[in-house]
Amino acid sequence: xxxxxxxxxxxxxxxxxxxxxxxxxxxxxxxxxxxxxxxxxxxxxxxxxxxxxxxxxxxxxxxxxxxxxxxxxxxxxxxxxxxxxxxxxxxxxxxxxxxxxxxxxxxxxxxxxxxxxxxxxxxxxxxxxxxxxxxxxxxxxxxxxxxxxxxxxxxxxxxxxxxxxxxxxxxxxxxxxxxxxxxxxxxxxx
Amino acid sequence: xxxxxxxxxxxxxxxxxxxxxxxxxxxxxxxxxxxxxxxxxxxxxxxxxxxxxxxxxxxxxxxxxxxxxxxxxxxxxxxxxxxxxxxxxxxxxxxxxxxxxxxxxxxxxxxxxxxxxxxxxxxxxxxxxxxxxxxxxxxxxxxxxxxxxxxxxxxxxxxxxxxxxxxxxxxxxxxxxxxxxxxxxxxxxxxxxxxxxxxxxxxxxxxxxxxxxxxxxxxxxxxxxxxxxxxxxxxxxxxxxxxxxxxxxxxxxxxxxxxxxxx
Numbered sequence: 310x311x312x313x314x315x316x317x318x319x320x321x322x323x324x325x326x327x328x329x330x331x332x333x334x335x336x337x338x339x340x341x342x343x344x345x346x347x348x349x350x351x352x353x354x355x356x357x358x359x360x361x362x363x364x365x366x367x368x369x370x371x372x373x374x375x376x377x378x379x380x381x382x383x384x385x386x387x388x389x390x391x392x393x394x395x396x397x398x399x400x401x402x403x404x405x406x407x408x409x410x411x412x413x414x415x416x417x418x419x420x421x422x423x424x425x426x427x428x429x430x431x432x433x434x435x436x437x438x439x440x441x442x443x444x445x446x447x448x449x450x451x452x453x454x455x456x457x458x459x460x461x462x463x464x465x466x467x468x469x470x471x472x473x474x475x476x477x478x479x480x481x482x483x484x485x486x487x488x489x490x491x492x493x494x495x496x497x498x499x
Numbered sequence: 500x501x502x503x504x505x506x507x508x509x510x511x512x513x514x515x516x517x518x519x520x521x522x523x524x525x526x527x528x529x530x531x532x533x534x535x536x537x538x539x540x541x542x543x544x545x546x547x548x549x550x551x552x553x554x555x556x557x558x559x560x561x562x563x564x565x566x567x568x569x570x571x572x573x574x575x576x577x578x579x580x581x582x583x584x585x586x587x588x589x590x591x592x593x594x595x596x597x598x599x600x601x602x603x604x605x606x607x608x609x610x611x612x613x614x615x616x617x618x619x620x621x622x623x624x625x626x627x628x629x630x631x632x633x634x635x636x637x638x639x640x641x642x643x644x645x646x647x648x649x650x651x652x653x654x655x656x657x658x659x660x661x662x663x664x665x666x667x668x669x670x671x672x673x674x675x676x677x678x679x680x681x682x683x684x685x686x687x688x689x690x691x692x693x694x695x696x697x698x699x700x701x702x703x704x705x706x707x708x709x710x711x712x713x714x715x716x717x718x719x720x721x722x723x724x725x726x727x728x729x730x731x732x733x734x735x736x737x738x739x740x741x742x743x744x745x746x747x748x749x750x751x752x753x754x755x756x757x758x759x760x761x762x
Binding site for chain 1: 559574
C-alpha cells in the first residue's frame with residue numbers, strides 16, 4: 310500500500326537515507342509540480358517552488374509523523390509556499406481578494422442560456438482553467454487539489470487544515486465563482 | 500436570486516451527492532420555479548464537468564528539475580535538528596529568553612473539571628520552574644504518543660487514576676512565549692501542539708528590539724517544542740532548563756502547562 314510504503318520511505322529518510330528521499334521525489338515531483346503549475350500557471354515560478362517544496366520537506370523530514378500521509382504533508386508544504394509567494398507578488402496592493410464576496414462574482418452578469426457544447430469543451434476547459442488562477446487562494450487551492458490532483462475531501466481538509474464541511478463549502482463557492490467568471494468571459498466573446 | 504440563499508446549502512449537498520431524498524425534492528421544487536437558481540445549478544454542474552474532464556491535469560515537470568533538486572539537497576540532514584549545544588553557545592551572548600507565563604487559567608467552559616492524571620516529578624531531580632510557573636519535565640519516551648506526566652520510580656503510588664468523565668471538559672490555558680534573538684527576521688514556534696508543523700506559529704516583535712513573543716492556548720500537558728528562525732533553522736530553546744533527546748539525535752525543549760488538577 311502506497312501510504313505504508315511512503316511511511317517506510319519517510320522513516321528511512323529520517324534515519325539519514327538520502328536515496329529514499331530521491332524515491333519520494335520521483336514519486337511526488339509530478340503531482341507537486343502540477344499543483345503549483347495550476348496555482349500560478351507560470352512555469353518559471355513552478356520550478357523554483359517545486360524545488361523549494363522538496364528541499365523544505367527534506368530539511369523538516371524529522372518533523373513528519375509517519376501516522377499522517379506523506380502526500381498530504383507535501384501538498385501542505387507546497388500550498389504554504391504558494392500562498393507565501395502569492396502574497397509576495399501582491400505586496401503593495403491593498404485588495405484582499407479573499408474578502409471578495411462570491412456573490413459579487415456570480416451575480417455580475419446574466420446567465421448564459423445555451424447548454425455547454427461538447428465540441429468547444431477544450432476551449433471551455435482553457436477558459437475555466439485560466440479562471441482558476443484568478444480565484445482567491447483558498448478557493449483556488451481547494452479546486453486544484455480536488456479536480457486536478459484528485460485528492461479526496463478528507464485529504465484536502467488535512468492539507469488545508471480545515472474541517473471537512475468547510476472543504477465542501479470552499480469547493481462549492483469556488484465553483485460558484487468560476488461559473489460567474491466563465492459567464493463574464495463568454496459574454497466578452499459574444 | 501434574492502432570498503434563495505438557503506438553497507445554496509441544499510445545492511452544495513446535492514452536488515456533493517449528499518442530499519437526502521426530501522432535500523432533493525425541496526430543491527427540485529425550488530429549481531422549477533426559480534430560473535436563476537436553475538441556471539446557477541446548471542452552470543455549476545457544467546463547471547464541475549469541465550473541471551473533471553480537463554485534459555491536462557498532470558503537468559510534466561521539465562526533465563532537468565529532478566536532478567536540480569537532488570543536486571541541491573544537503574549531503575546529510577541538517578545538523579540543526581541535533582546538537583542544540585552549539586546553538587546555546589551561539590545564542591548565549593544574545594541572552595535568549597523564553598518564559599512561559601501563566602496569567603491565570605482562563606476556562607473556556609465552566610463545567611466541572613475532571614482530574615487529570617499527574618504525578619510529582621522525580622524527587623531526586625527537582626524540576627526547575629520559571630518565575631511564572633512553567634515547569635519543564637521529561638516528555639513521554641514514545642514518539643507520537645500524547646505526552647503524559649510520568650511518576651518517578653517509587654512514586655507510582657502517588658499517581659492518580661484517570662477517570663473518564665462525561666462530558667469531557669477542554670481546559671485551555673494561555674502560555675506566553677518569549678524569544679530573544681536580534682538577528683532573526685522572523686521566528687516561529689513549532690512542537691507537539693501543532694504536530695510539528697514546518698511553518699510553526701509565528702512570533703511577533705515584542706516591542707524591544709530582538710525580542711519576539713507569541714501566545715499559545717494549550718490544554719494542560721507536557722509539550723516538546725523548538726523555534727524556527729527565518730524559516731530555516733530549528734533551534735531548541737537554550738533558556739529552557741529541560742531538554743530531551745528527540746530520538747533522532749537532536750534535542751527538543753520541554754514545556755509543562757499545568758492543569759488545575761495537577762499536583
